[in-house]
Amino acid sequence: MTDILVVRGAVKSYGAVQALRGADLTVARGEVHALCGDNGAGKSTLIKLVSGVESPDDGTLSVAGREARFAGPHEALAAGIATIHQDLGLAPRMTIYQNIYMGSELEKRLLGIPVLDRAAMIAGAQGFLKQLGSTLDDMTAPVENLSGGQRQAVAICRALRWKAEIIIMDEPTAALGVRETQQVLKLIRMLKANGVTVILVSHNMNDVVAVADRVTILQGGRSVQARATDGLSADALARLIMDERAA
Amino acid sequence: MKSFVAKYGTALAGLAVLIFLVIFARNFASQANLLNVLKQTSFLTILSVGFTFALITSELDLSFASLCSLAAVVTGGLVHAEIAWPLAALAGLGVALAGGALNGFLVTAIKVPSLIATLGTASIAGGVAFMITGGVAFVGRWDATFLSLARGKLFGIPTLIFFMAAVVLIAWFVANRTKLGVHMLATGEAQEAAHRAGIATRRMKLIGLTLSGLAAGIAAVLLVSNLSSAAPQMAGDFLMNGIAAVLLGMTMFQPGRPNIAGSFVGALTIAVLANGLVLLGAPYYLQDIMLGVIVIGSVSVSASVLKKAAFAV
Structure with missing residues (x-):
């Protein structure tokens, strides 16, 4: 599969707070790619850069092999990146x-x-x-x-x-019950079946291993691990995040 | 059934009042009286339609009556000074339009809450109107063509009714059948969502408040033409009536949402009630009590949209 979205060395600071310290993200076309990490890991900031809400202080972003820099969400949308926020x-x-x-x-x-x-x-x-x-x-x-x-x-x-072509879903199951969560996971699978790339931001490890092909773990504003979810259980993924935090 | 009652319950209640008046109020159902009621409704309807556009974008406009008075004074003053009436009418329309645009600018660019901005504009407009007239009304034997605008008849029906119908139909079309209308609605319903969807929400609010001003200008020109006079507070009573009409309209057709058809029926209901009370020999103060009951009752029935506007203060 070719890469549809590549972020390299993304840096973003808000005053004295450095939210991203060189984060990388590589998403293959047509995959469901989860973005995980503890609170403050930089997930939201990275998503804001990709969806055009914020501009990076440093680093590069390329979409379908072409370097991109978005002045706003409308430009990200024009480039084929839509974000579904938690409030929908x-x-x-x-x-x-x-x-x-x-x-x-x-x-x-x-x-x-x-x-x-x-x-x-x-x-x-x-x-x-x-x-x-x-x-x-x-x-x-x-x-x-x-x-x-x-x-x-x-x-x-x-x-x-x-x-x-790329849909970013920010905590899509956060406020949902069991049955509705299953409906949303089904929707994500349908999107994948239709060839749409999904970036899933989630704290729910069960959801991630249920639908994601690959996962990138962020910690302290850096991407510390990117791997396939094959053979990964929710507990193991949670341990990975915890271990990275401890490290 | 529940949805039918929610959509049409108030309109049916208005119809019941109408039937009551037909039976018990002498002369109410006469052709002359009904045409007179429609004529009297036209000013209120046009102003209410304008206010509806502001409220659709979730902004209040408490200046439309004062802007109407100011535009009337400008139009009347110019006609009185024997300036060509089309120019005078355009000047009146322009003043009200500018007043509405000023409201829009204050709300969208300076971020003044619409309640405060439009109250301020109302005060300024009222002051300027007094300044122009020196507190005295312009009265005179004006250009006959100008006076025939709102006093004439077409096929035996007062022209005012045609103006009202045209304003209501155009406004309904814009609100319900055009991109502009649906963008204004989305702005009022969910501003953040609309903004994220690429809708220019600030522009929609600016347009909503400007249209309210424009409607005030149209009503002003017709009012001056109909009364052949212009006084600094001549449209003052329309503020409470207009608000009541729109709020009443929010209880029908699209419950909880300002809508053009509802505002028209709301204005008609208020005019019918006022006329009926007079014909029944009720004391004048009952009309004020009735308006208060309508305002409170309507907001109690469908508060959501107004609450949003009120919270913007």
């Missing part, structure tokens, strides 16, 4: 299709005037959800009526709508 970034009282197409609505011409193409957006939303194996059928239902797993599916569909 949805408008709860707006409908499923409105959320999926938020900011990139489809239009048609009516007597020469551009108007929203509601039918096309509903059909499109259904298509995206079907791609994820979702059984949601009423695209005009407000998102607030959906379960946590279904909301995650809507957020993922928005990323697909943006034609994202």
Whole structure:
């Protein structure tokens, strides 16, 4: 597999606090890559650099072999990197299709005037959800009526709508119950099956070993280990993180 | 059934009031009275529609009545000075539009909460209106074409009703069928999410408040044309009525959310009630009590959007 995202020697400081001290991250196209580490390890900062929220003080970032430097999330999005934050970034009282197409609505011409193409957006939303194996059928239902797993599916569909090749999921199962967590893990597998690269930021080791192909462990702003998850148990992964911290 | 009641319950209650008035208020159902009610509703509807746009983006506008008065004074003053009425009307529209844009600038660029910014603008507009008139109303025998704008009839129906219908239809179209409308809605519903989705949320708020100003300008020109006079506080009563209409409108069609159709029916309901109370011989102060009940009742029924705006203070 070719590398779709490569970060080398990323450095980022906030005043006196050095959040990243030369972090590396290599993500292969089409894989689910977990980013693990204790609190303060630098996961969030690294994700902010990759998603264009922050700029690195030093280091390089390349996407699909081309060096990139993002001035904002919109540039990261244009480069095919979408981030799904823990709060999902949805408008709860707006409908499923409105959320999926938020900011990139489809239009048609009516007597020469551009108007929203509601039918096309509903059909499109259904298509995206079907791609994820979702059984949601009423695209005009407000998102607030959906379960946590279904909301995650809507957020993922928005990323697909943006034609994202890399989807960063920040703690996607943090506030979910067992059944909904399983739904989200299924969604991640579906994304992989559709050829989408997923970067999974998670504290839940069970989730990581269940869906990730590879894992990068961060500690103190540096990447201390990058390895395949084959044969790795949740306990073993937790021990790796703890050992690195002790070291 | 529950959803039907939530969407249409208030509108049906308004319909029940209408039927009550048809039966018990003498002359209420006469053609002349109904046309008069619609005429009187038009100013309130146009102002309420403007306020709805501001509230859709989760911002308050407490200046629309004062901006309307100021725009009326500017228009009336210029017509009184025998300036060509189209120029006078444009000047009135421009002043109100600028006032709305100023609100938008204060809220989005200077980060002044909309409650404070628009209260300030209202005070300034009121002061300037008094300054222009010297506290005296402009009254005169003005250009007949100008006066026919809001006094004329088309197919036997007062032109004011056509203006109102046009404003409501255009506003409904913009709010419900265009990208601008859905971006304003997303901004009001979930500003951070909308921003992350690439929507220019500050611009949406600026547009919402500016449209509120523009509506105030349109109402002002029609008001001056209809009354053939312009006074510094002539639209003052519309503030409470407009807020009540929009809040009442939030209890119907799209419960908890400001919406154009709801604001129109809200304004109509308030005008019908006011007219009915007069015809029933009720004392004038009952109207104020009624408005208070409507405001509190509406917010109790659907508080969420207003709460967001209130928390922005």
